[in-house]
Amino acid sequence: MTTTMPESLQRDVTLQQLIDNDNSNNDGTNNVNKGLRQQLLAIIQESLNPTIVANLPFQQLRLDSRHVTTKDVFVLLKSQSQNCQKSRDYLYQAAQQAAFILSEIDPVALLSTANTPPHVNLQIEDNHQLLARQQLATLACPVIYVPHIRDFLGDFAQACLQYQQPITLPTVVAVTGTNGKTTISQLVAQLAQLAGMSSAVMGTAGNGKLGALIQASHTTGDALAVQQFLYKIGTEKADLLALEASSHGLDQQRLQGMPVTIAIYTNLSRDHLDYHADMAEYVAAKAKLFDKAHFPTLTHAIINSDDEYAQVMLDTAQASGLIVWTYSLNASSTATFIAADIMPSLQGVEILLCSDFSDKKPDKVNIISPLLGRFNVANLLAAIAAAVALGISLERITGLMPQLQGAVGRMQRVPSNDGCFIVDYAHTPDALSQVLASLKTHCKGQLWAVFGCGGDRDTGKRPLMAQAGLSGADQVILTADNPRTEDPNAILKDMQVGMSAEQYQRAHIEPARQKAIEYAVSHASVDDIVVIAGKGHETYQEINSVRHDFDDSVVLQQALQQAGRV
Numbered sequence: 144m145t146t147t148m149p150e151s152l153q154r155d156v157t158l159q160q161l162i163d164n165d166n167s168n169n170d171g172t173n174n175v176n177k178g179l180r181q182q183l184l185a186i187i188q189e190s191l192n193p194t195i196v197a198n199l200p201f202q203q204l205r206l207d208s209r210h211v212t213t214k215d216v217f218v219l220l221k222s223q224s225q226n227c228q229k230s231r232d233y234l235y236q237a238a239q240q241a242a243f244i245l246s247e248i249d250p251v252a253l254l255s256t257a258n259t260p261p262h263v264n265l266q267i268e269d270n271h272q273l274l275a276r277q278q279l280a281t282l283a284c285p286v287i288y289v290p291h292i293r294d295f296l297g298d299f300a301q302a303c304l305q306y307q308q309p310i311t312l313p314t315v316v317a318v319t320g321t322n323g324k325t326t327i328s329q330l331v332a333q334l335a336q337l338a339g340m341s342s343a344v345m346g347t348a349g350n351g352k353l354g355a356l357i358q359a360s361h362t363t364g365d366a367l368a369v370q371q372f373l374y375k376i377g378t379e380k381a382d383l384l385a386l387e388a389s390s391h392g393l394d395q396q397r398l399q400g401m402p403v404t405i406a407i408y409t410n411l412s413r414d415h416l417d418y419h420a421d422m423a424e425y426v427a428a429k430a431k432l433f434d435k436a437h438f439p440t441l442t443h444a445i446i447n448s449d450d451e452y453a454q455v456m457l458d459t460a461q462a463s464g465l466i467v468w469t470y471s472l473n474a475s476s477t478a479t480f481i482a483a484d485i486m487p488s489l490q491g492v493e494i495l496l497c498s499d500f501s502d503k504k505p506d507k508v509n510i511i512s513p514l515l516g517r518f519n520v521a522n523l524l525a526a527i528a529a530a531v532a533l534g535i536s537l538e539r540i541t542g543l544m545p546q547l548q549g550a551v552g553r554m555q556r557v558p559s560n561d562g563c564f565i566v567d568y569a570h571t572p573d574a575l576s577q578v579l580a581s582l583k584t585h586c587k588g589q590l591w592a593v594f595g596c597g598g599d600r601d602t603g604k605r606p607l608m609a610q611a612g613l614s615g616a617d618q619v620i621l622t623a624d625n626p627r628t629e630d631p632n633a634i635l636k637d638m639q640v641g642m643s644a645e646q647y648q649r650a651h652i653e654p655a656r657q658k659a660i661e662y663a664v665s666h667a668s669v670d671d672i673v674v675i676a677g678k679g680h681e682t683y684q685e686i687n688s689v690r691h692d693f694d695d696s697v698v699l700q701q702a703l704q705q706a707g708r709v
Contacts, residue, residue, distance in 0.1 A: 297400020320409025346387030363392025552679025568679025579615025588670030598629030
């Protein structure tokens with residue numbers, strides 16, 4: 144996602160002009176809210192020269208010091224690594240060009256602890272703070288300490304964009320949870336588009352309007368990038384944006400200022416514990432999506448009541464006064480949307496849906512979907528609930544269901560003359576277990592699972608992944624995923640911790656992912672099902688910080704051709 148405004152639309156603005164910007168429009172454009180006005184006033188008041196800072200012209204906000212120009216405001220955020228030397232270097236690099244700098248880090252404290260850069264000609268003082276202030280005084284632009292800038296950075300970025308050219312922003316549906324985010328966001332966008340709304344998505348499978356996605360490097364981009372993307376699709380007349388809200392993005396407030404109307408919670412299982420201290424912290428990050436203190440535009444919360452952490456989301460949503468709808472695969476549940484009967488096949492699934500979201504008599508409708516897997520029934524329920532919240536009738540939704548397509552790399556069946564070969568993104572123990580359990584009931588022969596674990600990530604997950612595969616599949620091939628900077632053999636060794644002799648008899652260890660896929664294709668029988676799990680839509684394999692072309696579906700197709708199975 145780019146954060147660059149087209150040059151044809153760029154014009155100067157000042158903090159004072161943003162503060163004075165009239166809030167009289169009622170169409171969602173040209174809107175500087177009261178809270179943002181107060182924050183901008185505070186920035187001016189905190190500066191050494193309030194009048195000068197208030198009237199300094201600028202055009203864009205930047206987070207990358209390498210891209211700062213004379214018409215930019217550089218925003219210096221705290222680093223996850225807390226490397227003060229790098230932060231100091233970014234500050235000095237940006238100061239050579241920027242109109243002014245807003246720093247989440249106390250600049251005096253930063254320069255008091257970091258070494259004096261070689262190009263700054265100052266005598267060494269015993270008082271480090273005095274030295275730091277002297278250093279700041281030599282800079283070519285003002286530096287203002289704004290410790291809570293993440294609380295309004297998204298609003299600030301969107302206000303700058305709207306000042307350039309006011310537009311109406313799309314309705315936003317946000318999906319959070321460990322598994323299902325990509326599929327649900329794409330299903331919501333598809334349903335809305337089939338119902339006549341122009342739709343876009345933002346997440347791991349790509350960003351853009353449906354049918355024209357561009358691959359993303361992160362599930363949730365930085366705060367400026369997501370606002371630029373929101374604005375961009377607004378200029379393209381998108382009516383709806385369905386996005387994935389990652390725990391990293393929520394924790395770091397990258398979605399601040401996104402006008403989220405409908406928030407969806409899928410499920411939560413072990414993931415990202417290399418970032419979050421524990422599961423409680425992981426849960427708390429997800430719960431932020433249902434808090435109107437963070438997303439004041441929220442109206443609806445749609446929550447999977449079958450999940451063990453659902454109550455945390457329910458409590459947060461109810462405390463915010465949202466309309467709360469739940470969904471469940473339990474026929475005896477009291478949820479708002481229930482899959483009372485599920486009839487799966489390798490061609491899709493038929494569902495008896497019971498819904499009770501209004502004062503009317505509860506609806507019971509039969510739905511036929513081409514999506515594979517029991518867990519995709521839960522994804523469908525979430526998407527249906529979101530579509531209803533958008534104002535699409537359940538009757539119309541039912542008629543649109545057969546036209547839905549699963550997300551690329553999510554239970555994606557690769558054509559073959561015999562056997563069944565599937566590529567899926569499942570990269571957590573829970574997701575892998577669900578995929579295997581869904582397919583086991585359809586398997587006349589043996590169920591195969593080919594998967595690995597990513598390098599430089601949560602090492603505690605590795606033996607859990609292996610056990611999930613061995614518990615759900617008859618035959619398992621352990622291989623490389625994205626080893627990144629780790630030795631694939633070391634990752635595989637971690638995965639094998641706790642394996643029994645019986646499990647070793649059903650396991651094949653092959654570090655090279657292409658060879659692992661070829662092994663599965665050449666050894667699986669005509670009645671077997673083979674799942675290549677972990678990478679899904681990804682078109683690369685990262686080895687020693689280099690991304691090599693590698694697409695599971697393409698490699699699988701080639702292996703099937705070589706084996707004469709297509």
